[in-house]
Amino acid sequence: xxxxxxxxxxxxxxxxxxxxxxxxxxxxxxxxxxxxxxxxxxxxxxxxxxxxxxxxxxxxxxxxxxxxxxxxxxxxxxxxxxxxxxxxxxxxxxxxxxxxxxxxxxxxxxxxxxxxxxxxxxxxxxxxxxxxxxxxxxxxxxxxxxxxxxxxxxxxxxxxxxxxxxxxxxxxxxxxxxxxxxxxxxxxxxxxxxxxxxxxxxxxxxxxxxxxxxxxxxxxxxxxxxxxxxxxxxxxxxxxxxxxxxxxxxxxxxxxxxxxxxxxxxxxxxxxxxxxxxxxxxxxxxxxxxxxxxxxxxxxxxxxxxxxxxxxxxxxxxxxxxxxxxxxxxxxxxxxxxxxxxxxxxxxxxxxxxxxxxxxxxxxxxxxxxxxxxxxxxxxxxxxxxxxxxxxxxxxxxxxx
Amino acid sequence: xxxxxxxxxxxxxxxxxxxxxxxxxxxxxxxxxxxxxxxxxxxxxxxxxxxxxxxxxxxxxxxxxxxxxxxxxxxxxxxxxxxxxxxxxxxxxxxxxxxxxxxxxxxxxxxxxxxxxxxxxxxxxxxxxxxxxxxxxxxxxxxxxxxxxxxxxxxxxxxxxxxxxxx
Numbered sequence: 048x049x050x051x052x053x054x055x056x057x058x059x060x061x062x063x064x065x066x067x068x069x070x071x072x073x074x075x076x077x078x079x080x081x082x083x084x085x086x087x088x089x090x091x092x093x094x095x096x097x098x099x100x101x102x103x104x105x106x107x108x109x110x111x112x113x114x115x116x117x118x119x120x121x122x123x124x125x126x127x128x129x130x131x132x133x134x135x136x137x138x139x140x141x142x143x144x145x146x147x148x149x150x151x152x153x154x155x156x157x158x159x160x161x162x163x164x165x166x167x168x169x170x171x172x173x174x175x176x177x178x179x180x181x182x183x184x185x186x187x188x189x190x191x192x193x194x195x196x197x198x199x200x201x202x203x204x205x206x207x208x209x210x211x212x213x214x215x216x217x218x219x220x221x222x223x224x225x226x227x228x229x230x231x232x233x234x235x236x237x238x239x240x241x242x243x244x245x246x247x248x249x250x251x252x253x254x255x256x257x258x259x260x261x262x263x264x265x266x267x268x269x270x271x272x273x274x275x276x277x278x279x280x281x282x283x284x285x286x287x288x289x290x291x292x293x294x295x296x297x298x299x300x301x302x303x304x305x306x307x308x309x310x311x312x313x314x315x316x317x318x319x320x321x322x323x324x325x326x327x328x329x330x331x332x333x334x335x336x337x338x339x340x341x342x343x344x345x346x347x348x349x350x351x352x353x354x355x356x357x358x359x360x361x362x363x364x365x366x367x368x369x370x371x372x373x374x375x376x377x378x379x380x381x382x383x384x385x386x387x388x389x390x391x392x393x394x395x396x397x398x399x400x401x402x403x404x405x406x407x408x409x410x411x412x413x414x415x416x417x418x419x420x421x422x423x424x425x426x427x428x429x430x431x432x433x434x435x436x437x438x439x440x441x442x443x444x445x446x447x448x
Numbered sequence: 449x450x451x452x453x454x455x456x457x458x459x460x461x462x463x464x465x466x467x468x469x470x471x472x473x474x475x476x477x478x479x480x481x482x483x484x485x486x487x488x489x490x491x492x493x494x495x496x497x498x499x500x501x502x503x504x505x506x507x508x509x510x511x512x513x514x515x516x517x518x519x520x521x522x523x524x525x526x527x528x529x530x531x532x533x534x535x536x537x538x539x540x541x542x543x544x545x546x547x548x549x550x551x552x553x554x555x556x557x558x559x560x561x562x563x564x565x566x567x568x569x570x571x572x573x574x575x576x577x578x579x580x581x582x583x584x585x586x587x588x589x590x591x592x593x594x595x596x597x598x599x600x601x602x603x604x605x606x607x608x609x610x611x612x613x614x615x
Contacts, residue, residue: 123463132462181463191467191479191491191501196459203462304484369499432496 053100061086061101065319076186077416078179080322080381081409087326088334088405098327105324111274112321113389114291115314116382118273120177120206121295122307126247129296132203139197139359140204146351148173154344160397163219167391170212171404172348176381177202179412183376183419194360194369198376201359209383210239210293213286216387220394221284235285239293246297253294259301266309269298288386318382325385326405328392333402341406349378349414368431372422378415384408488512521578541603542573543610545592550613557584564614565605567598 064086065079072079090098098105133140151172155165180202189195214235219228246253257268273294280290298306356374365373388404391397421427457469465483472478477493479501486509491501507515545552551559561569572579572586573593579586588594596606 128460128462131460177463188501188504190461190464191481191489191493191504193469193493193499196461196467199462199464365499366497368497372500428497 050100054104057098057101058104061090061098061323065323069319078176078182078379078381078412079319080176080179081412083319083322084326084329084385084405084409087323088329088331090327102327105320105327108317109321109324110287112314112317112319112324113288113386114273114277115310116178116318116321116386117288117292118269118295119307119310119314121292122298122303122310124203124206124296125299125303126243126250126296129203129207130247132200133207136197136200136204136359136362139201139355139362140208142358143201143205143352143355144173144208146355147348150344150347150351154340155397155400158340158399160400164391164397164400166216166219167387167396167400168403170209170216170387171380171384171400171407172344174205174209174380174383174387175202175352175377176379176383176412177206179379179381179415180376183379183416187376187419187423189372189376192369192372194363194365194373197360197363197365198356198373201356201377205383206292210243210289211236213289213387213390214239214284216390217284217286217394220391220396231284234283238280238283238285239289242290242293242297246293250297250299253297254299254302257298257302257306259305262305262309265302265305266313269294269302269306269310270313286390322385325389325401329401329405330398331402333399334406337399337402337406341403342410344403344407345410345414348380349411349418352377367435368422368428371427371431372419375415375421376419378418379412380408381412490515518576521573521576537599538597539600539603540570540595540597541606543594543596543603543607545588545590545594546611547590549588549610551588551610552590554588555584556582556586556588559588559609560614561596561606561609564609565598565602567596567602567606569594569596569606571595 065083068082068086069079072082148169151168151170152165155168156162160168180198184190184195184198215232218231218235221231256272257265259265273291276294277287277290280293281287295303353371353374356377357370360370360373384404385408388400392401422431454470459467459469461467461481465481467479467481469477469479476495477498479491479493481489481491481504483489487506489504489506491504494500494502556569556572559569561567569582570580571594572582572588573595574589574591594606594610596603598606
């Protein structure tokens with residue numbers, strides 16, 4: 048069969064299977080990300096049916112998937128929101144980073160994977176999934192809740208921190224000497240800070256580059272700019288994903304709203320491909336051996352997320368039940384963890400990182416979806432209330448008048 | 449006095465929109481979440497857990513506008529009625545237009561209410577909405593409630609006039 052014909056058949060079948068899985072996910076109220084990862088694992092390396100013709104195509108599509116994922120994330124935030132979150136929730140963000148990054152780093156060192164893998168795994172366990180959690184908050188009807196701004200602020204802080212973390216990671220995974228590494232990191236951080244400053248001060252100028260209507264030139268223009276900046280960012284080792292994120296932040300107002308409307312279907316397609324491709328390139332045989340460490344890591348980091356999330360809510364003056372809700376809903380890790388693992392493994396750091404991250408993301412999303420519903424259960428509420436009634440119990444904030 | 453001490457709090461919801469909160473005198477919290485895409489949710493907070501929204505009701509543009517009108521109208525009414533406490537000898541009355549009124553479907557000017565009774569018609573409430581300071585050309589409809597200000601006799605006069613016409 049002709050190469051292109053085979054590609055059409057393989058990609059078509061894959062998309063069809065993804066659509067079925069997406070429907071299953073919706074039926075059970077979970078994010079489809081774990082199912083996409085599993086689908087990828089079933090095929091490809093060590094899977095049932097290897098996909099050969101479409102490998103190269105899927106690799107490119109998944110690269111575009113990461114870029115679009117991040118660009119759309121950037122479009123959702125305005126520079127002002129980033130800035131005010133930075134002002135109000137700085138401390139909660141730092142507590143979140145320390146508590147959740149350390150377990151990942153510790154496990155990597157324990158497994159003897161070396162310091163570079165430790166930095167990567169720290170990122171994997173640190174960042175909660177904005178996509179999964181925003182959807183959870185909507186589904187659970189919690190957008191009006193008073194703890195929700197605190198939860199969103201933590202997500203914003205993490206996403207913003209990624210703009211600095213990813214360039215640092217891409218610099219150190221290349222395995223340069225300490226002096227060279229320091230220069231690369233300094234350049235990366237400088238570039239990110241510069242683009243952020245431009246986005247904050249002169250975002251409207253960039254938005255003016257594009258007319259908000261009609262849709263087609265806007266789609267091509269924004270997609271072009273995103274890919275161009277992503278490529279240039281990659282060239283100066285700032286990581287393509289961060290370039291795309293910054294473009295998303297720089298756009299604002301009606302242009303941002305219309306751009307995100309036209310880009311969302313593209314994002315859905317390519318981001319789903321990214322998750323499948325990550326599963327494809329992950330050795331499914333290694334997944335089983337990574338199940339135990341991943342479970343342990345998931346248990347520990349769901350607990351640390353609970354603590355850091357509850358802390359963020361408490362500093363915002365939220366009561367005990369609200370602190371539980373904030374802590375538990377932050378449990379799911381997702382797109383960023385996979386992006387980080389992909390970046391590290393792609394650069395030749397410990398290949399077992401990919402199956403570990405896959406299993407870890409799977410467990411945290413499934414457990415997180417279930418756990419986030421706990422505080423709404425009657426028995427949970429009455430248990431918290433009983434505890435509150437007993438004087439001198441820890442966990443009672445009393446911060447609210 | 450109303451209007452004093454009411455605080456509406458605005459909170460950013462990054463990536464979603466913003467939320468306005470109002471805490472009532474009784475300690476209950478009501479919120480309106482405004483999404484970026486123009487949707488809004490009206491949230492009613494739990495009594496036990498002041499941080500949680502017990503129920504959240506999505507409203508479209510027309511529903512939100514209608515609700516705002518109803519609330520605005522009732523506020524207008526309570527302000528009008530509170531007038532009587534402050535001004536000695538002057539009263540406000542809401543008079544439902546009798547179904548057999550001779551002025552049904554006639555312009556307000558036809559009643560010559562001010563000349564005949566020395567009371568003023570300051571508003572008409574129709575379908576939950578207030579028509580403040582109606583002009584003589586405004587036509588009276590079935591189900592209207594007329595808000596009049598005047599002395600006791602003046603208001604009785606307006607009631608009589610609307611029910612039976614000029615004697």
